[in-house]
Amino acid sequence: MRQTAVMLLGPTLAVLLTGCATKDFVREMVSKSEVTLDAKIGEQGKRVDEQAQRIDEQAKTVDAHGKQLDDMGGRFTKLETTVDETGNIARRAGAKADEAAARIDEVNTRVSHLWANRNARQLVETVEVQFAFDRADLSDGAQTTLAALIRELAENPALTVDLEGYTDRRGTPAHNVRLSEHRAAAVRRFLVGHGVELSRINWIGLGELGGPGTAIDDAKSRRVTLRLMLAAQ
Structure with a gap:
């Protein structure tokens, strides 16, 4: 009986052992697959x-x-703006240059007129009135000097007066021409306002008056020179 039982249990144990080995193999393969x-x-x-x-x-x-x-877009925009501004500046500069050229032509015309008539009159007296730096208004001293000249013109109807405006060397030529004209015009207005006929007055602004360059010379250059003239007989 025992031998028979052993013989019957043998295959069963073999199957069980084989099943266990298969499960371990499967577990091992699954583990490897999971790792991979x-x-x-x-x-x-x-x-x-x-x-x-x-x-x-x-x-x-x-x-x-x-x-x-x-x-880059911002730079191009700024560049376009700069170009436009440069164009505007150039146009304004051109306009100022044209204005300066016109004033110079006017001065040349007046100088030519005075030069053509230089021998038709004789100089009687020369008077000068001074101005402050870059100013064209008459000081009290200048008005006192002009008042004496007005009396002389009133007493001598044959006299005429030439006004020559000047500036010192500071400033641009165009600015100095305008300033010298304003100074001569200020003297002319004062004379006319005190009874001198406009037809007896010749006036011109000649701009910068050169000199050695000292402060005293510059101060003397800021002036209007008045020349009392008498028609030649």
Whole structure:
């Protein structure tokens, strides 16, 4: 009986042992598969992260290029504005140059007129009135000097007066011509306002009066010279 039982249990034990071995093998294979799968998933995740990082870097590069383009656009806009402003400045400078040229032509005409009549009259007296720096208004002293000259003109109807305005060397030629004209015009207005006929007055602004360059010379240059003239007999 015992031998028979052993013989019957033998195949059963073999099957059980074989089943256990198969389960262990399966578990081992599953474990290896899981490890391999995890490794692949980790590697794939790493690749995805690297790709995402490259995309971020490319996006930053695109943003940087976009900013550069915006900066260039702003520079072009500023350049266009500067060009327009330069054009306006050039046009204004051209207009001022034309104005200065016109004034110079006017001065030349007056000088030519005075020069042509230089022998038709004789000089009787020369008077000078001084002005402050860059000013064309008459001081009290200048008005006192002119008052005496007005009395002389009133007593001698045959006399005429030539006014020559001057400036010192400071300032541009165009500015100095205008300032000298304003000074001569101020004297003319004072004379006319005190009864001297306008037809007896010749006036001109000659601009800068050169000199050695001292402060005293500059002060003397800021003047209007009045020449009392008498028609030659």
